[in-house]
Amino acid sequence: MAITTAMSTSFKAELMQSAHCFNGPVTTTCTLHTSNVVDTVVSMVGVASGMTVTGTGTAANSSVVSITSNVAFVIYPAATSTGAQSLTFTGNVFKIALIKTGMAGTYGAASVNYTDITGNTDETTGAGYTATGVAMVNVTPVVSGTTAYTNFSPNPTWTSASFSTAGCMIYNSSLGLGGTSGTNTSGGGRCCGVFDFGGTQTVTSGTFTVVMPAATSSTAILRIA
Amino acid sequence: MAVILATDFGPHPPSTYAQATADQICPIDASLMGDQRIKAEQLRSAIAERMMPLFTRLQEAERENLTGDNLEHILSEHDANDISDEAVLEIQQAAENTDWGQHYKRGEVIEAIKFELARMFVTAQHVERLWHADRNPDHEQAQQYRRRYHQPIEENNGSLISESNMNPLSLNQ
Numbered sequence: 001m002a003i004t005t006a007m008s009t010s011f012k013a014e015l016m017q018s019a020h021c022f023n024g025p026v027t028t029t030c031t032l033h034t035s036n037v038v039d040t041v042v043s044m045v046g047v048a049s050g051m052t053v054t055g056t057g058t059a060a061n062s063s064v065v066s067i068t069s070n071v072a073f074v075i076y077p078a079a080t081s082t083g084a085q086s087l088t089f090t091g092n093v094f095k096i097a098l099i100k101t102g103m104a105g106t107y108g109a110a111s112v113n114y115t116d117i118t119g120n121t122d123e124t125t126g127a128g129y130t131a132t133g134v135a136m137v138n139v140t141p142v143v144s145g146t147t148a149y150t151n152f153s154p155n156p157t158w159t160s161a162s163f164s165t166a167g168c169m170i171y172n173s174s175l176g177l178g179g180t181s182g183t184n185t186s187g188g189g190r191c192c193g194v195f196d197f198g199g200t201q202t203v204t205s206g207t208f209t210v211v212m213p214a215a216t217s218s219t220a221i222l223r224i225a
Numbered sequence: 226m227a228v229i230l231a232t233d234f235g236p237h238p239p240s241t242y243a244q245a246t247a248d249q250i251c252p253i254d255a256s257l258m259g260d261q262r263i264k265a266e267q268l269r270s271a272i273a274e275r276m277m278p279l280f281t282r283l284q285e286a287e288r289e290n291l292t293g294d295n296l297e298h299i300l301s302e303h304d305a306n307d308i309s310d311e312a313v314l315e316i317q318q319a320a321e322n323t324d325w326g327q328h329y330k331r332g333e334v335i336e337a338i339k340f341e342l343a344r345m346f347v348t349a350q351h352v353e354r355l356w357h358a359d360r361n362p363d364h365e366q367a368q369q370y371r372r373r374y375h376q377p378i379e380e381n382n383g384s385l386i387s388e389s390n391m392n393p394l395s396l397n398q
Contacts, residue, residue, distance in 0.1 A: 128359075134374045153340075154303065154348040156374075159236070159355040197229055206233040207352055214249050215340055 003099060003167035004108035007222070008191040010181070015224075019177035019190060021048055022150040022222075023091035024140040030087050032057045032079035036065070038087075039072040046140055047073065050176060051089040057081035064089065090138075092174035094192065096156045096210065097133030098124035098165040107167065107194040112182030114171045114189035126163025127205070132173070134158065139215070149220035157209040164202040168210065169194045170221070192222060236352050239280035240273075246280075246345045247273035250316065250338045261324070268323050275315040283308055283346055287353040299354050299370045305346035312342045 014020060026046035030038045041047070044067065053062040059077040067073045097114055099107065105120035114132070117123050123131055136152035143149075170192045181190050201208070213219040228245055230237055251269040253262065283305075290298045313335055320329045328334055355374075358367035 130375050135376070136374075153344040154351040155344065157348065157352050157355060158375075159352060160359040201229045201231055203231040204233040205235075206231065207236050207356075209230040209237065209348060209352070211228045211230060211245055211249070211348075212344070214252070214337070215344075216337060 001103055001106040002108075003103070003106075003194055003196040005167075005194065005196045006109040006111075007193045008111050009109045010112045011190065011192045014177060014190055017177055018050075020172050020192070021050055021091035021174075021176065022094070022138050022141050023048055023051060023089070024138040025088055025090045026140075027055075027086055027088045029084055031084050032082055034079055034082050036074050036076060036078045037072065038075050038079065039069075040084075041071045041073065044070055044073075047089050048091070051091055053087050053089055055085050055087035057083070057085045058087065091140075092138075092172050092176055094136050094138065094152065095133045095171055095173045096136060097169050097171065098129065098163070099167045099169065099194075100124045101164050101166045101200045103166065107169065111169065111191045111194050113184045113191055114169060114173075115184040116182055116191065117169060119183055124163050124165045126161065128158045128161030128208075129163050133168075135173070136170075144217035147217035147223055147225045149215065149217055149223040151215040151220055151222075152212055155209050155211050157207060158203075159207050160205065161203045161208045162205050163208070164200050165197065165208075166200055167194060167196045236284075236356050237349070239277050239284060242280040242345055242349050243273045243276035246276050246312075246342065249341050249345070264323060265325075268320060268325060271319040272316055275319050276312060279308055279312055279315070280346075280349055283349055284353060287350050291353060291357045296364070296366050299357060299366050303347040303350045305343040305350070308346055309339050309342040312346075313339055 011020070023046050028047070029042045031040040032038055047064060047067065049064050049066055051064045053064060053075055057079050058075070059080055062075055062077060065074040065076045097117060099117060099122050103120065103122040105116060105122050107116065134156045136156055137154065139151040139153050141148055141150040172190045172192065173188060175186065175188045177190065178187050181187055212221050217223065228248065230241055230245060232238065232241060247269045251265070251272050253265045253269065257265055316338065317329050320326045329338070354370050358364070358371040361367045
């Protein structure tokens with residue numbers, strides 16, 4: 001079958017449902033109170049509901065529940081200590097999974113979920129490649145003119161790699177929206193887009209890197225015009 | 226337009242990064258013909274040439290840091306600020322006395338190319354760290370670094386540069 005480079009149609013709707021957070025990591029100083037309230041935040045720029053929170057005094061798997069003012073937010077689970085701390089906020093984890101050559105499925109705008117790939121047993125296999133692909137580091141979306149775009153850095157890379165691939169899917173591995181997504185009943189793995197590599201790409205005991213297009217309003221990997 | 230970098234039997238060499246970087250920051254419009262096209266291609270080659278020693282230096286420095294006593298280095302933030310500034314100056318010098326000399330001195334252009342340079346330098350550091358992790362399976366910090374990127378999600382759920390047609394996406398496509 002085939003891969004046609006396209007933004008997933010379901011992704012467009014999910015953006016309007018607040019299902020994807022592309023914000024890059026931001027660190028700022030806040031005051032914790034051994035409760036769900038965090039205040040005197042030095043800067044709320046780049047902080048959004050649903051972002052994960054890490055830092056001294058936070059519990060495992062903490063996230064921002066809601067933003068209550070320009071200097072305060074609610075965290076869950078409750079902070080484990082009191083006092084000023086430097087906290088880091090991280091958006092959703094987006095991953096890039098590679099699609100094998102000679103794939104059984106058809107991938108394009110109608111692709112909905114990472115499980116579209118696994119359901120067809122179409123994920124690349126080989127040395128250096130772990131199923132589900134690699135996690136990328138978000139670069140907070142920006143605007144140029146009337147176009148918003150986002151990016152990732154560093155470029156996704158596989159080392160000690162021996163495999164062939166024909167394309168990839170960028171998807172959100174975080175659970176940001178409930179309900180079923182394609183064949184995935186957990187809501188995770190929501191597809192952002194699929195990309196054709198223009199032919200078979202092969203690497204042998206080496207390094208495989210997908211270089212993201214330049215981060216501009218006309219070329220960035222994911223853009224809303 | 227994105228490119229796939231595939232290098233057999235090891236990390237990408239500096240020449241691969243240098244060429245990919247030059248391609249990224251010196252795009253040549255398909256409509257450019259004749260002498261102008263030749264000049265643009267010469268500029269792109271000159272930029273690639275000037276990037277090569279920078280990638281060589283960065284790669285060597287990263288390897289030295291990884292093999293030193295500081296086991297925590299691999300978990301430190303990627304740092305490409307200084308070398309990116311240096312690279313911007315190299316690009317401006319390469320473009321001096323060409324039709325694009327002023328272009329590479331514009332504030333918004335400098336900002337854009339600095340991002341691309343930093344991303345490629347950081348990628349080179351990232352590749353070195355991943356290889357270090359591959360070669361040191363008992364090195365806890367190295368494995369921690371690898372897991373940041375290469376960990377399955379909890380599912381509840383000689384170098385080759387080849388162009389692909391991995392076109393950027395737009396909602397209004």
